[in-house]
Amino acid sequence: MTITRSVETILSRYEGETPGVKANLARMLMQGRLGGTGRMIILPVDQGFEHGPARSFAVNPAAYDPHYHYRLAIDAGLSAYAAPLGPLEAGADTFAGQIPLILKVNSSNSLMPSASPKTQAITASVDDALRLGCAAIGFTIYPGSSMSLSMFEDIAEMRREAAAKGVATVIWSYPRGEDLDSKAETALDVTAYAAHIAALLGAHIIKVKLPSDHLGQAEAKKVYDKVGIPAASMADRVRHVVQACFNGRRIVVFSGGAAKGEDSVLEDARAIREGGGNGSIIGRNVFQRPREEAMALLDRLVDIYRN
Template identity: 60%
Template sequence: MQITPRVREILSWYESDNPGTKGNLARMLMTGKLAGTGKMVILPVDQGFEHGPARSFSVNPAAYDPHYHYQLAIDAGCNAYAAPLGPLEAGASTFAGQIPTILKMNSSNSLSRLKEDADQAVTASIGDALRLGCTAIGFTIYPGSDTAFAQFEEFRELSEEAKSVGLAVVLWSYARGGTLSKQGETAVDVISYAAHMAALLGAHIIKVKPPTGAFELDAAKKAYEAGKIATGSLTERIQDVVRSCFNGRRMVVFSGGETKGDTAALLGEIKEIAAGGATGSIMGRNAFQRPRDEAIKLLSDIMDIYKAAK
């Protein structure tokens, strides 16, 4: 595998990492339709844990089968496929070596009563990731939760172990819990803060939600106004998030969220995200809840947008 100058530049941002970790980052960046561009589109399928099987897969029953998601990610030309332990185990041999995989290390569920103290349980190990041939681990933190500090410590331990054996680290940073309002979970100041925390914690790839134009924290709003930081458009807000990730020296991908029936609107959002300098998208329900042909077409269109972005 001969890496491109752009991928070589991105790898240079991770100055402390060993050859194994850099090799796994390179593998993701050199896989699929966006290979070599420095952009990424990842298929994540952890929604069965989060929302339950019927809510996740009944609209497209083929998606009950973990092999469906492996094959979808491969055929669409994604950079990687992310899932919890069980789904990766269900297809690990059949699809070995065909696509980089990310083992989602912790999960929550909609039956839990956790609110202010939103949290997730660790459901896999670094040994599992190595056994399954994964390129990376994934982990979720909830900045704002009453249990966030313990989550940071859990991540620190797992991240150190993962990096020591050459795995890359992807961190889902979703502000939630505590006194955060529902609107505040996606407010621009909170999203940029959550992304920055993920960078501070040592993540190679940071996943956050697209930010809205709302503000949650009065002190942050004053700082944005004093610094004349533009937040009027989604592109401007994405630029702020990217800037918060060490001025663009850490890769940041944005979630697709709930399934959107209006494909044109979804692609319009992706164009703004790409224009803001994002590394890419991590697109779950908007892909696997569509019929396979539609999902592949959508993912292909999204990749074309990122490929055209400068």
């Protein structure tokens, strides 16, 4: 595998990292139809944990089978497939070596009392990732939760172990907490703050939601207004989030979010591309569609990121 100049440039920004981590980042960046471009599309399927099986898969029953997601990610030429331990184990032998895997090592569930502090349980280990041949571990943090400091400590320790063993770390950074309402969870200032926290924790790939133009923190709003940080378009907002991740020195991918129409998915991808984001990590908007529709949508997304 010959590393392209674009990928070499990205890897050069991860100074001090182990060769194993850089090799696994290269595996994902060189994989599939976007290989070598510096762009990525990742298929994440952890929604069964988060929302339950029927809410996740009943609209497309073929998606109950973990092999379906492996095949979808491979056949569409995606950069990686991310899932919890069980789904990855269910296809690990059949699809060994065909696509880089990201083991989601913590999860929550919607059966928890709504008043409980937002947190996730650790459900897998770095050694599980090594056993399955994964390129990375994935870990969710909730900046804003009263449990966030414990989550930061957990991922700091797991990230240290993973890096020592040559495994990269992807951090899902989703602001949630007792003092954050739904508008604040996707506010531009809060999203950029959450992305920056993930970078500070040592994430090699940072996953956040696309931000709105709302500003959720009074003190931050004063700065945004004074400095005049551009926020009118989604591309402006993506650019600001990427800037918050060490001025673009970290890979940033954006969540596909709740199920939406195809035009909205494609519009989001164009904004990510124009704002300098590295790509999409898109789940429900793919696997909840019939396979032929999903493949066609992913084909269009690839075309957008290849420009």
